[in-house]
Amino acid sequence: MLILGIETSCDETAAAVVADGRRILSNVVASQVDLHAQYGGVFPELASRAHIEAIVPVIWEAMAQAGATWDDLTAIAVTVGPGLVGSLLVGVNVAKGLALGRGLPLVPVNHLEAHLYANWLESDSEGAAPSDLSFPLLVLIVSGGHTELVLMRGHGDYLYLGGTLDDAAGEAFDKVGRLLGLPYPGGPSIEQAARSGDPARFRLPRAWLEGTYDFSFSGLKTAVARLIQPQEIPPRFIPDLAAAFQEAVVDVLVTKTVAAAQDYGATAILLSGGVSANQALRAAMRARAGVPVYYPPPVLCTDNAAMVAACGYFRYRSGARAGWDLDVEPDLRLV
Ligand code: KG4
Ligand code: ZN
Numbered sequence: 072m073l074i075l076g077i078e079t080s081c082d083e084t085a086a087a088v089v090a091d092g093r094r095i096l097s098n099v100v101a102s103q104v105d106l107h108a109q110y111g112g113v114f115p116e117l118a119s120r121a122h123i124e125a126i127v128p129v130i131w132e133a134m135a136q137a138g139a140t141w142d143d144l145t146a147i148a149v150t151v152g153p154g155l156v157g158s159l160l161v162g163v164n165v166a167k168g169l170a171l172g173r174g175l176p177l178v179p180v181n182h183l184e185a186h187l188y189a190n191w192l193e194s195d196s197e198g199a200a201p202s203d204l205s206f207p208l209l210v211l212i213v214s215g216g217h218t219e220l221v222l223m224r225g226h227g228d229y230l231y232l233g234g235t236l237d238d239a240a241g242e243a244f245d246k247v248g249r250l251l252g253l254p255y256p257g258g259p260s261i262e263q264a265a266r267s268g269d270p271a272r273f274r275l276p277r278a279w280l281e282g283t284y285d286f287s288f289s290g291l292k293t294a295v296a297r298l299i300q301p302q303e304i305p306p307r308f309i310p311d312l313a314a315a316f317q318e319a320v321v322d323v324l325v326t327k328t329v330a331a332a333q334d335y336g337a338t339a340i341l342l343s344g345g346v347s348a349n350q351a352l353r354a355a356m357r358a359r360a361g362v363p364v365y366y367p368p369p370v371l372c373t374d375n376a377a378m379v380a381a382c383g384y385f386r387y388r389s390g391a392r393a394g395w396d397l398d399v400e401p402d403l404r405l406v
Contacts, residue, residue, distance in 0.1 A: 072090065072091055072092075072145045072384065072387075073088055073089070073090055073096070073137075073139055073143050073144050073145055074088070074089055074092070074144070074145060074146050074147070074148050074178075074380040074383045074384050074387065075087070075088055075130070075133070075134070075139075075144050075146075075147045075148070075169075075380065076088075076089060076147075076148045076149070076180070076185075076376035076377060076378070076379035076380030076381075076382075076383055077126075077130065077147065077148070077149040077150070077162045077165065077166050077376055077379065078149075078150045078162060078182070078185070078374060078375065078376040078378075078379045079122045079126065079150065079154075079158050079159060079161045079162030080150045080152070080153070080154025080155065080158055080159055080162070080182045080374065081113060081118065081154055081155060081158060081215070081216070081374055082102070082103040082104065082106075082107055082113045082118050082121075082158070082374075083100050083101065083102050083103065083373070083374040083375070084100070084101040084103070084121065084122050084125035084126055084129050084161075085098075085099060085100045085101070085129065085374060085375050085376035085379075086099050086126075086129045086130040086132070086133035086134075086376045087099065087133055087375065087376035087377040087379070087380050088133055088134065088136075088137035088139050088144075088380065089192070089377055089380035089381055089384065091384065092188075092191060092380075092381045092384030092385055093191060093192060093193045093202070093381065094193050095192055095193065095377045096136070096137035096138070096139065097132075097133045097134070097135075097136035097137040097139075098133070098370075098371075098375055098376065098377040099129050099132045099133045099136065099376070100129075100370075100374070100375050100376070101125040101128075101129050103117075103118060103121045104255070104256065106118075106121055107255070108254065108255045111245075111249050111255050112245065112255070113155070115155045115157055115158070116157065118155060118157065118158050119155070119157030119158050119160070119161060122158055122161035122162070123161055126161055126162065126165050127165070130165070130169075133376070141173045141175075144173070144175055145175075145176075145387070146175055146176040146177070146178050146383065146387050147166050147169055147170045147175050147176070147177055147178065147383075148166075148178040148179075148180050148379050148380055148382065148383020148384075148386070148387070149162050149163055149165075149166035149177065149178070149179065149180060149379070149383075150162055150163075150180050150181075150182045150185060150379050151163055151179045151180065151181070151393075151397065151398070151399055151400050151403065152181065152182065152399055152400030152401050152402065152403030153181075153182055153183065153216065153217075153400065153401055153402055153403045153404070154182055154216075154399075154401060155401065156399055156401045159399035159400075159401060160399055163397060163398070163399050167395060167397060171395065176387065176392050177392065177393040177397065178383045178386050178387045178391050178392065178393065179386070179391065179393045179397060180379050180382050180383050180386060181382075181403055181405060182374075182379075182403075183212055183217060183219065183403075183404075183405040184227075184382050184405055185378040185379045185381070185382040186212050186214060186343040186344045186378060187210045187212060187221075187223070187341060187343045187382075188378050188381040188382035188385065189343055189367040189371040189372065189375070189377070189378035189381070190204075190341045190342075190343060190365055190366070190367055191381050191385075192367065192371055192377055192378065192381050194367065194368050194371070196367075196368035198353060198364070198365055198366045198367075198368075199365065199367070199368070200339070200341065200365035204338070204339060204341075204365075205338050206223060206224055206225050206338070207222050207223060207224050207335060207336065207337050207338065208222075208223040208337055208338060208339055208340070208341050209221075209222060209223075209328065209331055209332040209335065209337035209339070209340045209341070210222075210223050210340075210341045210342075210343065211324065211328045211340065211341070211342050211343070211347070212343050212344045212405070213239070213240045213241065213324065213342070213343075213344045213345070213346035213347055213352075214239060214240075214241050214343075214344030214345045214346060215239060215241035215242055215245065215256070215258075215345055215346075216239050216241070216242070217234070217235075217239050217344065218234055218235040218239045218240045218241075218286050218288075218324075219231070219233070219234040219235075219405065220232040220233045220234065220284045220327065220328060220331050221405060221406065222331070222335050222337065223341070226385045226389065227385065227386070227389055229405055229406045230406065231404075231405065231406035232284040232331050232335075233283055233284025233285040233286070233327070233331075234284075234285060234286065235285070235286040235287065235288060236280075236285055236286065236287045237287050237288060237289040238287075238288040238289045238292065239288070240286070240288060240320055240324065240346045241256075241258055241344070241345050241346045242288075243288035243289075243291060243292055243320060244256070244257040244258040244261055244320070244346065245257040245258065246292050247261065247291075247292055247295050247313075247316050248260050248261050250292070250295055250296055250299055251264070251295070251299075251309050251312060251313060252309070253309070253313070258345060258346060258348070258349065259348070261313045261316065261317055262317065262349055262350065262351065264309060264310045264313035264314075265310060265313040265314035265316075265317045265318075265351070266310075267310045268309075268310030268311040268312070268313050268314030268315070269310075269311045269314060270311070270314035270315045270317070270318040271315075272308065272311040272312075272315065273298060273308075273311060273312055273315040274315070275291055275294050275295065275315050275316060275318075275319040276290055276291060276294055276319070277291075277319050277322055277323050278290055278291070278323065279323070279326075284327055284330075284331050286323060286324070286327065288320065291316065291319055291320065295312060295316055298312065299312075317349070317351055318351070320352075321349070321351050321352045321355050322355075324352060324356075325352070325355045325356050325359055326359075328340060328356065328360075329356070329359050329360050329361065332360065332361075332362055333361070337362060338362060338363075339362050339363040339364070339365060340356060340360050340362060340363070340364045340365070341365050341366070342356065342364065342365070342366035342372075343366070343367065343372065344372065345372055345373045345374070346372075347366050347367070347372045348369040348372040348373060353366055
């Protein structure tokens with residue numbers, strides 16, 4: 072069963088063809104990172120325009136690389152939310168047009184659910200999940216827009232355990248990256264800078280929010296700002312600050328995720344979303360989990376359409392179909 076996935080929720084225009092929810096036949100991503108770097112963050116109006124320019128060539132390229140014809144497809148899956156309204160509209164309308172024109176079923180996909188289905192995609196990379204995962208699974212979704220702990224009891228069956236009360240983990244990486252004068256996006260830049268840093272030189276606070284599975288990262292960003300602003304921190308201390316910040320974020324994410332996995336008897340922990348590309352997070356989670364920890368290869372952690380097609384496969388099998396009145400849902404939640 073071949074599914075064409077389409078993803079335009081933020082600043083990546085992506086299309087992919089996936090067989091049986093697992094095997095990637097093509098995975099094309101046109102990144103707008105260079106376009107937004109000059110603003111230090113995603114500029115929504117520019118993002119929608121760039122999606123309009125890129126979407127058709129990206130889909131055509133995904134079909135060509137997969138060697139697939141329109142008749143080979145079983146369905147088209149598209150991200151309907153959460154995300155930027157103007158960006159989402161581009162993908163949803165192109166998907167509708169193609170589905171109508173080719174007589175294909177249209178499957179709506181939640182971007183957060185798609186991130187976790189990146190773990191179902193076949194890969195021989197280190198940390199890749201086996202095909203016979205058993206439920207319940209503890210899922211940590213950590214991206215630029217979200218930080219959520221979810222218990223997955225079956226396909227499409229989720230229990231929300233907690234999430235961030237303010238900044239998402241990736242957002243904190245991006246904001247602190249900007250404070251430290253590192254290139255956008257902050258996540259990979261901070262990880263890179265932290266490699267040569269001493270995390271013990273600066274002690275940064277951790278918001279534990281005891282008794283909950285919730286997170287708060289805005290205080291951490293303020294603490295970094297306070298250290299920097301009174302007297303400019305000499306550039307040689309930037310790696311130390313990056314390392315201290317990364318360690319504080321990782322410490323809280325790992326402690327809460329491991330506690331939730333134990334409390335709910337999860338068979339394994341799945342990491343997903345852009346921040347799960349972080350090697351320090353992966354290593355600390357593995358060291359402290361007590362159950363297997365799985366994560367997608369870095370290219371499938373950040374926004375892509377293979378994960379949308381994988382999720383679309385399971386949604387299609389459970390009967391999900393969109394009508395021509397399908398609309399975007401910028402504030403869509405997983406649960
Ligand atoms: O999942 P994603 O591509 O887009 C959203 O749906 O938000 O995540 C992007 C976020 C950005 O905030 C970026 O800084 C962060 O993921 N990120 C990382 C790393 N790679 C990407 N954060 C920490 N370490 C990384 N290696
Ligand atoms: Zn995402």
